[in-house]
Amino acid sequence: MRRVQGVLAGAAVAGAVHAAVNARLLRTPPADPPATAARVRVVVPARDEAHQLGPCLDALTGQTGVPRLDVVVVDDGSTDGTAAVAAAHGARVLAAPPPPPGWLGKPNACARGAAEADDVDVLVFVDADVRLAPHAVAGAVALLDAHRLDLVSPWPRQLAVTPVERLVQPLQQWLWATTLPLRLAEGPGRPSMAAANGQFLVVRRVAYERAGGHGAVRGEVLEDIALLRAVKRSGGRGVVVDGSASARTRMYAGAAELAAGYEKSLWSALGGSPAGSIVAGAALAAVWVLPPLAGGRAGLVGYLAGVAGRAATARRTGGRVWPDSLTHPLGVLALDVLLVRSVLGHHRGTLRWRGRTLTG
Numbered sequence: 001m002r003r004v005q006g007v008l009a010g011a012a013v014a015g016a017v018h019a020a021v022n023a024r025l026l027r028t029p030p031a032d033p034p035a036t037a038a039r040v041r042v043v044v045p046a047r048d049e050a051h052q053l054g055p056c057l058d059a060l061t062g063q064t065g066v067p068r069l070d071v072v073v074v075d076d077g078s079t080d081g082t083a084a085v086a087a088a089h090g091a092r093v094l095a096a097p098p099p100p101p102g103w104l105g106k107p108n109a110c111a112r113g114a115a116e117a118d119d120v121d122v123l124v125f126v127d128a129d130v131r132l133a134p135h136a137v138a139g140a141v142a143l144l145d146a147h148r149l150d151l152v153s154p155w156p157r158q159l160a161v162t163p164v165e166r167l168v169q170p171l172q173q174w175l176w177a178t179t180l181p182l183r184l185a186e187g188p189g190r191p192s193m194a195a196a197n198g199q200f201l202v203v204r205r206v207a208y209e210r211a212g213g214h215g216a217v218r219g220e221v222l223e224d225i226a227l228l229r230a231v232k233r234s235g236g237r238g239v240v241v242d243g244s245a246s247a248r249t250r251m252y253a254g255a256a257e258l259a260a261g262y263e264k265s266l267w268s269a270l271g272g273s274p275a276g277s278i279v280a281g282a283a284l285a286a287v288w289v290l291p292p293l294a295g296g297r298a299g300l301v302g303y304l305a306g307v308a309g310r311a312a313t314a315r316r317t318g319g320r321v322w323p324d325s326l327t328h329p330l331g332v333l334a335l336d337v338l339l340v341r342s343v344l345g346h347h348r349g350t351l352r353w354r355g356r357t358l359t360g
């Protein structure tokens with residue numbers, strides 16, 4: 001038993017070291033980027049986002065260094081006046097048709113916004129609850145150019161307010177910082193090495209079309225990661241980057257919204273399938289939950305390593321470091337509970353989001 005505890009503690013230490021290395025390797029868009037001559041289209045897929053859309057569009061209108069900027073809001077069957085709010089803020093509004101068989105709502109809306117983009121160099125996908133800094137789009141384009149990348153996903157600063165949000169939400173960044181070798185993941189191929197966030201995603205139009213666009217990920221509940229994988233499979237280069245100074249968002253407000261949001265996709269997020277995700281969830285518990293529960297020297301080492309990895313990631317990505325990092329094992333345990341509920345919901349076909357049943 002002691003040997004097993006030692007191995008698990010060693011894995012936790014290795015994860016913390018890897019997170020610290022990634023904190024140094026994580027690429028960051030320039031805060032004062034040069035103006036770009038690229039023709040940029042920003043696509044905002046929106047379903048019942050009237051309460052969020054105004055500030056999002058105001059931030060897009062205030063972008064600097066992108067003189068050839070086109071903002072398109074795709075109204076995805078909203079019933080709350082989303083289209084009217086978009087038009088009032090000067091955006092071009094397109095209506096998404098109902099998702100065809102085999103399509104989920106967001107990929108369908110994104111595909112509609114990206115259609116007929118022959119005169120566009122760069123496509124930017126932004127969720128309505130994201131607030132961009134004035135330099136965000138120009139900075140992301142500068143990062144594409146500086147490192148010969150085809151896709152970057154600037155991870156927004158995640159605002160976590162309630163205790164449950166603070167417990168679980170930072171695990172998103174911690175997971176890829178702990179497990180994904182960032183420099184190796186940048187290259188083409190190796191589609192399994194991918195982390196992306198559809199809240200703010202920037203891709204060269206040529207690479208997007210070569211990968212098949214959102215049509216290639218039409219049934220994916222995690223269309224952002226799937227799109228990066230498609231770009232990599234088609235020979236493109238892309239990676240998650242630091243967006244903490246470029247964008248901010250409160251992804252879910254409160255426990256109920258957070259649970260619904262995570263349950264819709266966790267069955268696929270951790271291992272790519274329900275079975276794979278269960279295995280990944282068990283591994284997370286074995287490394288970051290069981291050692292602290294077992295106690296002893298190895299348990300203390302494992303706990304402190306988990307806290308250190310969580311703190312390093314939070315500091316680098318604009319999250320709250322203390323005292324939140326101290327609750328790391330509880331956060332992993334809560335994530336595993338949500339994972340089990342997600343897998344069961346997927347198996348039963350009961351997962352829903354924004355009034356639609358998820359069949360992807």
